Amino acid sequence: MPNKRILIIDDEPDVLQGMQIRLGANHYDTFFAADAPTAVAEARTCKPDLVILDLGLPAGGGFVVIESLKAIPSLAAVPIIVVSARDVGPNEGLSLKAGADAFLQKPVDDAQLLAVIRQSLERQAPGPKTAVR
Numbered sequence: 001m002p003n004k005r006i007l008i009i010d011d012e013p014d015v016l017q018g019m020q021i022r023l024g025a026n027h028y029d030t031f032f033a034a035d036a037p038t039a040v041a042e043a044r045t046c047k048p049d050l051v052i053l054d055l056g057l058p059a060g061g062g063f064v065v066i067e068s069l070k071a072i073p074s075l076a077a078v079p080i081i082v083v084s085a086r087d088v089g090p091n092e093g094l095s096l097k098a099g100a101d102a103f104l105q106k107p108v109d110d111a112q113l114l115a116v117i118r119q120s121l122e123r124q125a126p127g128p129k130t131a132v133r
Contacts, residue, residue: 002029003027003028003029004028004029004049004050004121005028005029005030005031005046005047005048005049005050006023006028006029006030006031006048006049006050006051006052006117007030007031007032007033007039007042007043007046007048007050007051007052008020008023008030008031008032008033008051008052009032009033009034009039009051009052009053009054009057009062009065010032010034010052010053010054010057010083011034011035011054011056011057011058012054015054015106016032016034019052020032022110022113022114023117026114028117031046031048034057034058035057035058035059035060036057036058036059036060036061036062036064036065036068037059037060039053039057039065040065040068040069040072043069043072043075043078044072044074044075047074047075048078049078049079049121049124050078050079050080050081050117050120050121050124051069051078051079051080051081052080052081052083052113052117053065053066053080053081053082053083053100054082054083054084054085055082055084055086055091055095056084056085056086062082062084062095063094063095063098066080066095066098066099066100067098067099069099070098070099077124078124079101079102079120079121079123079124080099080100080101081100081101081102081103081104081113081116081117081120082095082100082102082103082104083104083105083106083108083113084103084104084105084106085105085106086105088103088105091103101120101123102116102119102120104116
């Protein structure tokens, strides 16, 4: 079975590198984008199984990316996990309403991120659902 493909969208090089190391060590293939237009183009090209998205992006924010991805039929069902330094209060609700599957606040705990990734991928997978422990 091939590794799951995760598109990481963040404009901070340290965040991208850190996630690449953590996710690669857990057998995920990673792809990157640092702004909204590149994110949508990269998603069309790499066809990710999951997207990790920061809200504060140049050339359009994270909400623009969510809206754009949800409008593309082949990408509309791809789970999106928002990982942002923005205040959880208003941004979590707005992210979920826009179509994100989860919201995590930076700095994100590795174990928590990996658990949310597994849960999101399992919800997306065809066949019988199993509980994540």
